[in-house]
Amino acid sequence: xxxxxxxxxxxxxxxxxxxxGGVPARAQEAPPGLALGDPAPMTDVKMKNVDGREVSIxxxxxxKGTLVIFSCNACPWAKAWEKRIVALGNSWQKKGVxxxxxxxxxxxxxxxxxxxxxxxxxKERGMSYPYVVDATxxxxxAFGAAHTPEAFLFGADGKLAYHGTIDDNAKEPGKVKTRYLxxxxxxxxAGREVAVKETKALGCGIKFRPKA
Amino acid sequence: xxxxxxxxxxAAGIALASSAPAGGAARRQGPVIRPATPRQILAAVRAPGAxxxxxxxxxxxxxxCREEFPDVMRIVSAYRGRGLRPVLVxxxxxxxxxxxxxxxxxxGVDFPSYLKSSDDMEFINALSPRWSGALPATFVYxxxxxxxxxxxxxxxxxxLERAVRRALASTAGRK
Numbered sequence: 001x002x003x004x005x006x007x008x009x010x011x012x013x014x015x016x017x018x019x020x021g022g023v024p025a026r027a028q029e030a031p032p033g034l035a036l037g038d039p040a041p042m043t044d045v046k047m048k049n050v051d052g053r054e055v056s057i058x059x060x061x062x063x064k065g066t067l068v069i070f071s072c073n074a075c076p077w078a079k080a081w082e083k084r085i086v087a088l089g090n091s092w093q094k095k096g097v098x099x100x101x102x103x104x105x106x107x108x109x110x111x112x113x114x115x116x117x118x119x120x121x122x123k124e125r126g127m128s129y130p131y132v133v134d135a136t137x138x139x140x141x142a143f144g145a146a147h148t149p150e151a152f153l154f155g156a157d158g159k160l161a162y163h164g165t166i167d168d169n170a171k172e173p174g175k176v177k178t179r180y181l182x183x184x185x186x187x188x189x190a191g192r193e194v195a196v197k198e199t200k201a202l203g204c205g206i207k208f209r210p211k212a
Numbered sequence: 213x214x215x216x217x218x219x220x221x222x223a224a225g226i227a228l229a230s231s232a233p234a235g236g237a238a239r240r241q242g243p244v245i246r247p248a249t250p251r252q253i254l255a256a257v258r259a260p261g262a263x264x265x266x267x268x269x270x271x272x273x274x275x276x277c278r279e280e281f282p283d284v285m286r287i288v289s290a291y292r293g294r295g296l297r298p299v300l301v302x303x304x305x306x307x308x309x310x311x312x313x314x315x316x317x318x319x320g321v322d323f324p325s326y327l328k329s330s331d332d333m334e335f336i337n338a339l340s341p342r343w344s345g346a347l348p349a350t351f352v353y354x355x356x357x358x359x360x361x362x363x364x365x366x367x368x369x370x371x372l373e374r375a376v377r378r379a380l381a382s383t384a385g386r387k
Contacts, residue, residue, distance in 0.1 A: 080305075165345075201333065201336075202336065
């Protein structure tokens with residue numbers, strides 16, 4: 001991705017400041033995110049699916065890759081992308097990519113993020129993949145997930161191949177120019193290197209449950 | 213015209229336009245929120261005249277944004293007289309702008325306020341490559357526009373106040 005001169009300057013400036021410790025930034029709660037090439041953490045943790053069964057990331061692992069998306073019911077960005085997430089999840093699950101969507105939000109903070117509403121969303125939207133509850137928010141913490149929706153795509157080798165957003169226009173699907181996640185899924189499924197490995201979008205901060 | 217000068221002029225234009233007297237109807241709707249690119253927002257941050265700047269990115273639907281807003285406004289009120297410039301950027305979608313204006317009115321906002329109007333990734337990385345994009349996000353700059361402090365998620369008020377005082381003090385130390 002080409003950066004213009006100013007962007008390169010801005011990026012370099014802040015990066016240099018950060019390296020020098022000149023920016024006392026504070027992350028919300030999540031530790032720094034997984035790095036590209038890292039394996040998925042906490043893959044054996046069982047999480048309650050909308051169908052009542054307990055499902056882990058290891059359970060859904062696909063032969064061509066595994067997609068873990070942190071999302072929720074209430075966030076406007078999650079809602080804006082929901083149809084596209086469902087379409088991608090349902091489609092790629094059939095093509096050998098394991099898919100699981102994880103809700104790590106504390107429903108004590110946002111009532112709409114409760115289990116019953118998850119079940120309703122899953123049924124109404126026709127999700128054919130697990131939509132599970134991260135009951136301690138520790139899975140999100142382990143991934144370093146910060147907001148919803150946030151996608152982590154692992155290759156067939158189990159290494160993180162893509163991290164970021166769904167596409168470049170949450171609000172207006174008709175104006176999407178780059179389908180980041182779909183492009184990454186195509187590459188991973190074909191065993192190719194993902195061209196754009198990390199992207200960002202605005203989103204709702206995950207409402208972490210208090211640490212035990 | 214060089215780019216920095218053009219940005220400063222653009223920022224000054226936005227600031228002047230935003231400070232124009234509002235009519236009764238406008239006052240009822242709340243302060244004007246002007247669409248702005250990240251460059252225009254950063255130009256507003258770096259425009260001369262402030263001894264420190266606090267920039268808060270928020271949205272009406274964002275629970276922690278609403279929760280922290282009174283604390284942010286309290287700190288703005290306490291330090292504005294000492295040269296702190298507040299810059300608010302709403303990340304609401306276009307159709308939520310009326311609700312955003314009502315929210316600002318209810319919280320007594322009487323200074324320029326902006327609406328993010330660009331691609332998310334460009335906006336996020338322009339403000340800080342270290343920002344994940346989660347809301348809210350709060351940035352404190354010194355008088356030279358250098359980032360002194362960044363926090364994503366609900367900002368701890370004591371931490372924010374310390375950062376503001378540090379930015380103001382660093383400016384005073386250079387004079």
